Amino acid sequence: MSRPSSPESSPLAVELQGVGREFGERPVLQGVTLQLAAGQTLAILGANGAGKTTLLRLVAGLIEPTWGRARVLGAKLPGERGRLRGRVGLVGHDPLLYRDLTARENLALQCRLHNLGPERVEELLGAVGASRFADRPIRELSRGMVQRVAVARALVASPPLLLLDEPQANLDPQARANLEPLVGRASGRTRLLTSHEPQAALREADLVLGLRAGRAAFLLPAESVGSRELEGLYR
Amino acid sequence: MSATLPRTERRAEVELRRRPTTLSAAATLLAVELKLEGRTYELLPGMALFVIGAFVVFHFALNRGALEGDLAAGVLAVALLLGALLAVNRLFVRELEQGGFEALLLAPVPPAALLLAKTAALFIYMCLLEAVGLPAYALLLLARSPLGVLGGVVAVLALANLGVAVLGGLIAALTIRARARELLAPLLYLPLLLPVLIGAASGLSPLFAVHAPSFGRWLAGEGGRWLTVLGLYDLVFGLIGSALFDFLLED
C-alpha cells in the first residue's frame, strides 16, 4: 500500500545509535543500535525488566535518551521530540483513556487535540468494532473492549509509526482479526512491537531485537532467529 | 470496514500540519476536566464540606458566634485557603492514574495547555466554592450581612482566586509525581499563598466591619490598594508560571 510521504521522511524510519537511558542512577537500557526502514516491523523480545517498554517509550518521544543519539521519523533525539508529536501511535499496558468518559468522548478529545473533525471518531469506532459500546464509560468495559478503543486512540492521526507493547494480550481471535489490517503488517506502517510470544512475534517481524538486562543480546532478521537465541533471553 | 481508512488517513496527515494552539487545546482540556468533575464529583463536594466544617471548627476554637472586621476576614480567608489545599492535592490525580500525561505528550499539543486548563479549572472551582461558602459563612459566623458589601467582597475574592489558581497549578504540577505529595504540596503552597492571604484578609476586613464604608470609599482607600497588590502578585506569578509550565510536564 503506497503511503503519501512527507518531506522529512527518509528511507529509515527509526535509527538508534548507542542509545541508553537511566532511571535514578540505574541504567535501564544501554548501547542499543539499530536501523529500521519505513514499512518494516521490528519485534523486541526479552524477559520482564529487560528494557522493552523503556525502548518503546524512548522511540515514542515520551522520554529522552540519557546516552546516544536517535532519529525517529526525521526528528533527532534528544532535542526534537516536539516534532514527533502526533506522528507516533502507542498501544501499551495503559490504555491512556479517561475511565469516566465514554469511548466516543475519549476519541473525540483525541481528535480535537489532533485538530481532526468529529467524523473521524465514527470512522475509528467502526474500524475497531467499538461502535456498539461507544457510549459506555471506559470503566464499564471489558479489557478486550478497552484494548480496541486504545488502538483507535493510537490511530487517531493515522501515525506512520506504531509502537505496540504486547498488543494482542487482551484480544480474542475475532478482535485480533478485526484489528489486523489496522495495526498488522498489512497496514504498511513502520512498527515496533514487543511480545511475550516469540513465535507469534517472529511471524510478524522483519527484524528482531533481543534485549537482556537493558542490552542488545542480538539483532537479526526474523528468519535467522532460532531457539538458541531465544533461550538466551529468558534464562 | 478498513476501506474507509486510507482516504481519511491522507486527509488526517495533511490536517496535522495545523497543530492546535495552546489556547484551543487548553479550552478542550478544560471542558474535559469540568465534564469529568461533573460526572465524578471528586473535588467540589469535598471542598465545600471541608470549608463549612472549618467554619464550625473556628466557631468552637474561637468560642465566638459572630465575627466582624479583621477576625471575620481572617477566618474566611483561612477556611478558603484550606479548601484550596484540598483541591491542589487532587488536581492532577486523574492524569497521573489514567495516563493523561502520556496521552497528552503524544498529541501535537504544547504541554503548557494542560497546566493552563488545570489552572482555569481551579479558578472555577474556587469561585463555585465561594458561591456556596460565602452564604454559609454569612449564616454561621458573620456579624453583618455581606449583601451590602458584595461588590467589594466579590472583587477581592476574584483576585484572590486567581492567585490561588496560578500558584496552585504550579505547585500541583511540581508535586504530582513526588513521593508523599499530600504532605509536600501544602508545605510548598502555604508560604507562597501568604501574600494572597494577607491581601484578601486586609481587603475584606473593612468590608466585614459592622459599619462598613461605601464601595466607593473602600475602593479609594484600603480596597483599591489591596486589589492592586493582589492583581500585581497574580500577574507576576502568572507570567512566571507560564514561562515555567513547559519544564514541568515533559520527562
Place this chain on the structure above:
Amino acid sequence: MDRRKHRKGHPALLPLATALAIALAYSLTFFYAPLEAQEGFLQKIFYLHVPLAIVTLCGFVFGGLLGALHLKTGDPRWDLRSYVAIHIGQIFGVCVLITGSIWAKGSWGHWWVWNEPTLDSFLIIMLLYCTYQPLRFAIEDRRRQARYASVFAITAGAFVPLSMVVVRLAPQYVHPRVLSSTNNLPASMGITFVVALVAIALLYLSLWRFEVEVKSLRLRLKRAEARRAQAIEEEAGREEVMVS
C-alpha cells in the same frame, strides 16, 4: 583536565579577601563603631544580623537565577550551583533568625516579636525554603529532580522580593520597629555596616564556591567508581558467556 587554567586569577584570592574583610569588619564593630545610646552593647549585633539578612535574601535570588540558567542550558552543573546557593542561604537564614531573636530578647524582653515586617517576611521565606530539600528528595528521577528544583528556585526567588513588599504593606505594621533602617546612621556606623556587609557577602561567596567544588569532585568520583564497577561487571558477564 587541569581546570585551574580556566580559572580567573589565583584560587586563594577569594578566601584571603574574605578573611581580611571579616577581620576588618568585626574589628571596626568592636573598636571603632560608637556605642548606641538606647540599646548599648547589644546593638552591635546589628552589624551581624542585618548583613546576614541581606546576603541571605540576595543568595536566594541568586539561587533562582542559577536555576534559570539550568533550565535554559540543561547543564546539571548549574543545578548544583543553584542547590548550593540555596543551601548556604538556608544556613545563613537560620543565623539571621537566631541573631534576630537574641536582639529581640535583649531589646524587648521576648524571643520573638511580631513588629518588624522584614523579619516577619523573612520567617515566611525561610518556611518556604525549608521545603526545598524535601521536594528534591521526594523526586526520584535525577533529571526531573534537578528540573523541578530549578522551577522551585525560580518561583521562590521571585517570591522573596514580592513577599517582603506585601508584608510591609500589611496593616499591622503601621508603626514598625525600625530594626534595619540605615537612613539616619552616623558616618562611623555607616562605614562599619558597609564593611560588615561586604565581609558577609564575601563569606557567602567563599562558602558557595567551596561547597560547589567539593560536591563536584565527589560527584565525579562517584561516577568514575560507578563506571569502573560496571566495567568489571561487564567483564565478569562476558567471561560467564564464554565459559557457558
